[in-house]
Amino acid sequence: MRILVLANTPAHVHLYRHAVDRLGRAGHDVLVLTREYACTTDLLDYFDVPYRVYGDHETEGYSTLAFGRELGGQFLSIGLQAIRFGPDVVFGRGPYAAVAGTLTRTPVVLVLDDEPGDFNHTVSRPFADCIISPDVTRRDLGAAHYTFDGFKECAYLHPDVFEGIDNIREYLDVDPDEPYVIVRFNALDALHDTALEGFGPDQRRDLIDRLSEAATVFVSDEGDEMDLRDLPARPYDLHPAMIHDAMAEASLLVADTGTMVNEAALLGTPAIRYRGTDDHEYGEFQELERVGLAEQFDEYDAVCDRALALLGDDEVGARWQRRRQEYVGDLVNLTELLVDVARSRGNLERLEGSTRRVLRPRSQSIQ
Known part of the structure; x- marks a missing residue:
């Protein structure tokens, strides 16, 4: 399997790094597309995550016009690299994952939280085959939206995953x-x-x-x-x-x-x-x-x-x-869940019963 991950921020690196490692060690071909922003690439290098850079994120002199130009160039780079890679499933958030999935006709899995990202959610939602978020997320993003008992940080800070250094x-x-x-x-x-x-x-x-x-x-x-x-x-x-x-x-x-x-x-x-x-x-x-x-x-x-x-x-x-x-x-180990969803190519019907029980349709969990 070929798995494409869009990691735009340091938080995204932590979210996916353990799943990328496990999938890679299991023989899958995993590629992370990222941008030069804060310490994002420093973290990818430190954790030895395979990646390619699709652009950078300017933080000074920022304007709507500058954002539009930046986004256009990034979309072009993401599209070309995604087509070249040929993924079986795409993970990410916002329009970045939507572009990669649309151009490669690949299932898209969005992992979201409760930040006020109306732009990201609005743009990417129609292109998502599966949306995963913590159960505490209050918005309902439609029939493809499923929640789990935990936080996105459980991918790297769950007691079964996090191992702090002694010194x-x-x-x-x-x-x-x-x-x-x-x-x-x-x-x-x-x-x-x-x-x-x-x-x-x-x-x-x-x-x-x-x-x-x-x-x-x-x-x-x-x-x-x-x-x-x-x-x-x-x-x-x-x-x-x-x-x-x-x-x-x-x-x-x-x-x-x-x-x-x-x-x-x-x-x-x-x-x-x-x-x-x-x-x-x-x-x-x-x-x-x-x-x-x-x-x-x-x-x-x-x-x-x-x-x-x-x-x-x-x-x-x-x-x-x-x-x-x-x-x-008692919270969900999100890394295990991401690995299982990746193996299913974003099709939750393919998940084993134990994993499917971890995910709840959002429309049911807010009733």
Whole structure:
């Protein structure tokens, strides 16, 4: 079998990398098409994933006209490379997967979450043979839409999949018992981030100052804009592939971005999200709040107060790990599900009974 995967962001690399590895070791021919964006190709290289680049994603001077030109060139490259590869099934999301599947007349499997991606969902939905999303996703995308009990991050952070490295503290140069916090600042340069605002410059500096009174602070700045030389913080400068190992050992994660909050929560690390101007209600965050693994706040002062309260509680780490064991272990191992769906060429009727029971038609699960 020939399997084509569209991976446009670092999160997409993590979503598919274990499935790509398993399918490759089983003798299938797997190709990832990607773009130069953030650390996407760095991750693909680190995990030794076979890939080809179809374009890049400019984040400065971004405009509707520039986006249209960029998208046109990417569609052409994706189409040519997809036709050359000749896949039996295409995995991805948005118009990228739709173009590849349409031009090769190949079944398309979309793996989506609850981000406010109306453009992506609207454009790609008519071309999808199978749409898979977490059960907490609140939208119904039609007869081909199926859900599973879990999160897209379960493809790489499910307890049956994730294996953290033992010496991550040595890489970070922190003592065995030294508490540390990871602060993640969003670049807010994706299409669905348009007009959103997270931590402002003064808030970023104040947050670092206040957290540094209780723990060592590592800053992961997606936009690479902050000058930390006069701040009590250290840049998170390990390879981006090690971020989950670092999060798993952290005392706390504070962010104005979504994916890393989900990831920390599933690892059993207390996670706080600052919503800023983002008023979209995400099913993933609501579920993680319900089970006590993540928290989100509209007000900046509330973020700081809660972060300091968690850092001052010696029982927090053990409490969050108990919640993780009780909740995350019962979720679906998404990597296994993706492998089975790939082998079925996106035709769920071909799935074995045990796998088919994992997936529920969306129209039934929201009744």
